[in-house]
Amino acid sequence: MSIVVGYDGGDSSGRALEAAITLAQDLNEPLVIVCGVAPAGGVGEEYRAVEDAVVEVLAPAVEQAVELARSRGVTADSVLVDAGPVDALEAVAEERSARMIVVGYGSAGHIRAALFGAVAHRMFQRSTAPVLVVHS
Amino acid sequence: MSTSSAETSPSRSEDARPEVQPGLESNAIGFLDAVSIGLNATSPAYSLAAVLGPIVVLVGVAAPGVLFVSFVPMLLIASAFYFLNRVDPDCGTTFSWVTRAMGPWFGWMGGWAIAMTGVLVVGSLADVAVRFLLLVFGLDDAASNNTLVTVLAIGLIVLMTWICVVGTEVSGRVQTWLNFAQIAALLIFIAVALARGLSGNGLPGGETPALSWLNPFAQGTAALSAGLLLGVFAYWGWESAVNLNEETTDSASTPGRAAILSTVILLITYIGTAVAVLVLVGPAFLADNAGEEEMVFALIAREALGGLGWIVLLAVSMSAIASTQTTIIPASRTALSMARRAAFPAYFGRISARHRTPAVSTWWVAVIAIIWYVVVRQISENALFDSLTALSLLIAFYYSLTGFACAVYYRRLLLRSVKGFLLIGVGPVVGAVMLAWLLVLSVIAMSNPENSYSGQSWFGVGPPLVIGIFLFAIGAVFMVASRVAGTRYWQERPSTVEDDEVPVSEGGDAA
Numbered sequence: 001m002s003i004v005v006g007y008d009g010g011d012s013s014g015r016a017l018e019a020a021i022t023l024a025q026d027l028n029e030p031l032v033i034v035c036g037v038a039p040a041g042g043v044g045e046e047y048r049a050v051e052d053a054v055v056e057v058l059a060p061a062v063e064q065a066v067e068l069a070r071s072r073g074v075t076a077d078s079v080l081v082d083a084g085p086v087d088a089l090e091a092v093a094e095e096r097s098a099r100m101i102v103v104g105y106g107s108a109g110h111i112r113a114a115l116f117g118a119v120a121h122r123m124f125q126r127s128t129a130p131v132l133v134v135h136s
Numbered sequence: 137m138s139t140s141s142a143e144t145s146p147s148r149s150e151d152a153r154p155e156v157q158p159g160l161e162s163n164a165i166g167f168l169d170a171v172s173i174g175l176n177a178t179s180p181a182y183s184l185a186a187v188l189g190p191i192v193v194l195v196g197v198a199a200p201g202v203l204f205v206s207f208v209p210m211l212l213i214a215s216a217f218y219f220l221n222r223v224d225p226d227c228g229t230t231f232s233w234v235t236r237a238m239g240p241w242f243g244w245m246g247g248w249a250i251a252m253t254g255v256l257v258v259g260s261l262a263d264v265a266v267r268f269l270l271l272v273f274g275l276d277d278a279a280s281n282n283t284l285v286t287v288l289a290i291g292l293i294v295l296m297t298w299i300c301v302v303g304t305e306v307s308g309r310v311q312t313w314l315n316f317a318q319i320a321a322l323l324i325f326i327a328v329a330l331a332r333g334l335s336g337n338g339l340p341g342g343e344t345p346a347l348s349w350l351n352p353f354a355q356g357t358a359a360l361s362a363g364l365l366l367g368v369f370a371y372w373g374w375e376s377a378v379n380l381n382e383e384t385t386d387s388a389s390t391p392g393r394a395a396i397l398s399t400v401i402l403l404i405t406y407i408g409t410a411v412a413v414l415v416l417v418g419p420a421f422l423a424d425n426a427g428e429e430e431m432v433f434a435l436i437a438r439e440a441l442g443g444l445g446w447i448v449l450l451a452v453s454m455s456a457i458a459s460t461q462t463t464i465i466p467a468s469r470t471a472l473s474m475a476r477r478a479a480f481p482a483y484f485g486r487i488s489a490r491h492r493t494p495a496v497s498t499w500w501v502a503v504i505a506i507i508w509y510v511v512v513r514q515i516s517e518n519a520l521f522d523s524l525t526a527l528s529l530l531i532a533f534y535y536s537l538t539g540f541a542c543a544v545y546y547r548r549l550l551l552r553s554v555k556g557f558l559l560i561g562v563g564p565v566v567g568a569v570m571l572a573w574l575l576v577l578s579v580i581a582m583s584n585p586e587n588s589y590s591g592q593s594w595f596g597v598g599p600p601l602v603i604g605i606f607l608f609a610i611g612a613v614f615m616v617a618s619r620v621a622g623t624r625y626w627q628e629r630p631s632t633v634e635d636d637e638v639p640v641s642e643g644g645d646a647a
Contacts, residue, residue, distance in 0.1 A: 039303075039469075039493065040302075040493050041300065044466075045229045045466040046229055046231070046472065046473040049473035050469055050472060052153065052476070053476060053494070054487055054492045055154060057489040080156045081159055083159030087159050
């Protein structure tokens, strides 16, 4: 069992991270910090070049998040997944038999969320594990 | 990892790259989605609206034949894309492949050509999308108000760019349905137009179909080369259908079968629409309305379907809107890739981490595209069409380069198997030679302004040639500047394929 949290270095996922660390402490569960790094816009043309650029920026942020969790006495590790945020969370939650999934709300922006659905919404629809949404 | 691939592709040699776990297997692309990807990148309804009129004006009843023959080089070059993609785990494109096979000079120009295609096409896409959408709602006056259309088209470019930047993807399923709806609309148009034309209810100029329509050589070479060039544009993007890795699909045979089906669909809709238009209204109608540019397709759709003409108009508009994504994304990603390899300034390699997109290069593609669109609109009404022809020159150039690069990259293995020799060597080279030949013919033809669609003359030659030379000249200046700056990109050296990357059946020794 574990607690899985989606983290992309943004403000709202930062709040999700805070909540997830506290929960991991209280429940004494290991924390898995997940970040989907697949370029938006599909496979094909220079996909890997974009993904490398994304990883360069996000990997250090995710590493800092792991260190933050460890500094609070939580067993933590991170997974970068070649997928979008929702698929990344779903894949890791399944693999690590997540007790719950923690996500932020609103990192994508309100207009976009209203038009195309927020990560949190899509997690509700898809996840078999309970989803905790941390509002910003 | 071998040293030679590390030399040519610095991005792969970074051992410091953190491990990235593969995504969900259940998200593999299914058969219909794979078919849809090829159709989506080609945008049949938009392509027909953009080029069918000019092709008929140029070659008359030979239009179906020209559309058929244009697919041949596309098919051969797609083979090059397939085999280059297979040995490139980086999911590169012409820029990466040509650099690896033929060195930085050729690679740079190939990348530049791709980036510029995005710039040239976006204005036309937005223009067509806006006009046809206005026509759907019966706002015909608004659709022919150039100022209004220009403003709306700029708004649409900004909106579509923003969608590319925030990385929002319409779900694969929605996209697949939209694509098949587009094909259905075209098939309805073909069926009704043929039925009306053949029963004598078409316009007086409507022709009786003849097998000779499939002979592309009926008109002179100048008309033929101009027609074929537009035909290449009509199939532009189809290579995405064969560019799918076997790992991304749900079975090893999916990409092949999907490519075949998307080919059949494209050929039927393109040739069928051309025949239907000739039968219903005839070439004279198109020649009389040549000044109407892309709007001529709207006239014909209404002629064929009457009150239901909006079905085709909507299909064209949706197809053009969807196509902005499949044209902006390759252009901006190529610019990013060039920046990361130090062929462009590093500035263009910046990304939006939150959206996982090449934000800077995407906005730049849009900004230059808007400037281009507005300037060209001011210069001439028909210049938008001339810039499509110029765009076709760029496409023929980078496709041709990719075809040669494929054979060059695989050169050591070509004589080891019949399959490899034909599919990796002969096919791509023949396709590349055809396109190079077409390029030369077109340049000669365009040296005479009368062969331009608009019949205008800039500096004594046809506008598309001026546009094409202008873009290559700017590219050459930037390329030389980059070479003088001596960035690390210029130290990349050509390499060849490794034996263990290629199956035995094609001359390699991969397990």
